Amino acid sequence: MPDITLWKPEPDLILHQALGKLAEEIGELNTIVARILIQGADGRDPKTGKPNAEALQEEITDVLSAATWLQQLGHGAVLTDRANRKLQGYLEWQAMLEADRDGTAANEYGAPCDEAPLQEPAVHG
Numbered sequence: 001m002p003d004i005t006l007w008k009p010e011p012d013l014i015l016h017q018a019l020g021k022l023a024e025e026i027g028e029l030n031t032i033v034a035r036i037l038i039q040g041a042d043g044r045d046p047k048t049g050k051p052n053a054e055a056l057q058e059e060i061t062d063v064l065s066a067a068t069w070l071q072q073l074g075h076g077a078v079l080t081d082r083a084n085r086k087l088q089g090y091l092e093w094q095a096m097l098e099a100d101r102d103g104t105a106a107n108e109y110g111a112p113c114d115e116a117p118l119q120e121p122a123v124h125g
């Protein structure tokens with residue numbers, strides 16, 4: 001078995017470039033998301049002074065624009081049901097994190113997390 005697969009690039013020039021632009025913009029979005037994780041949403045680019053929140057807004061816009069171009073070429077249409085299920089999951093996740101943060105989450109025994117479990121876990125061995 002060869003060490004590499006002898007692929008060829010996407011032959012449609014326009015589709016090739018739209019995919020390349022989307023990949024580039026996703027990389028830029030990834031960069032600002034990583035910076036916000038390590039520096040904070042209220043931080044600024046250390047070289048340009050641009051606020052991180054403004055850069056995030058720009059890069060999300062750039063990704064959506066590149067994705068829209070790709071969609072206009074007939075690729076990557078949004079699956080509305082999937083998008084809605086994902087968003088519902090994110091909102092449930094957010095509610096769980098907020099409950100944990102606020103100390104209102106129930107533990108696996110149904111008791112608030114700051115209370116002892118209703119029964120001691122079994123000890124084996």
Ligand SMILES: [Mg+2]
Pocket residue numbers: 025028058059062
């Ligand atoms: Mg960009």
